[in-house]
Amino acid sequence: MNTRKEALLNLNKAPSQFSILFHLLNTGKTLTIKELSKDLNLTPKAAERAVSKLLEKGLIQRNLFREGAYSCDSKQILLTLFLAINDIQKRLETQSKSSKKTVSS
Numbered sequence: 001m002n003t004r005k006e007a008l009l010n011l012n013k014a015p016s017q018f019s020i021l022f023h024l025l026n027t028g029k030t031l032t033i034k035e036l037s038k039d040l041n042l043t044p045k046a047a048e049r050a051v052s053k054l055l056e057k058g059l060i061q062r063n064l065f066r067e068g069a070y071s072c073d074s075k076q077i078l079l080t081l082f083l084a085i086n087d088i089q090k091r092l093e094t095q096s097k098s099s100k101k102t103v104s105s
Contacts, residue, residue: 005084007057008077016042016050021059024072030063031070 011018019040024031031039037047051070054060059077063069 001080001083004058004076005080005087007059008080009084014050014053016040016046017054017059020047020050021054021072021077024060024070025074025077028074029071030066032066032068033070036070 011021019042020036023036023040033044033047033051036042036051037044040047042050051060055062055070060070060072063071
């Protein structure tokens, strides 16, 4: 889960992966590399590389019923985002407590 969380938070560094993940989330469809490249105006090779990386990171899955197609489990992504937000909130609270102790000392 931590690996997926880190991968999701670092997607801004990989624009093609970001585009593909959020396109799959937005459409809710199962799409092939060809469809993704057409929809997102990517070359098929760029789409293929991005899909491969997203698979490695566990952010998308191969579809069992449509050969060569990929989908995204929105519930998993949402859970991962909630966990990331929770971690960030805990870090901020810890930093806030530390800075208050430093100021009062």
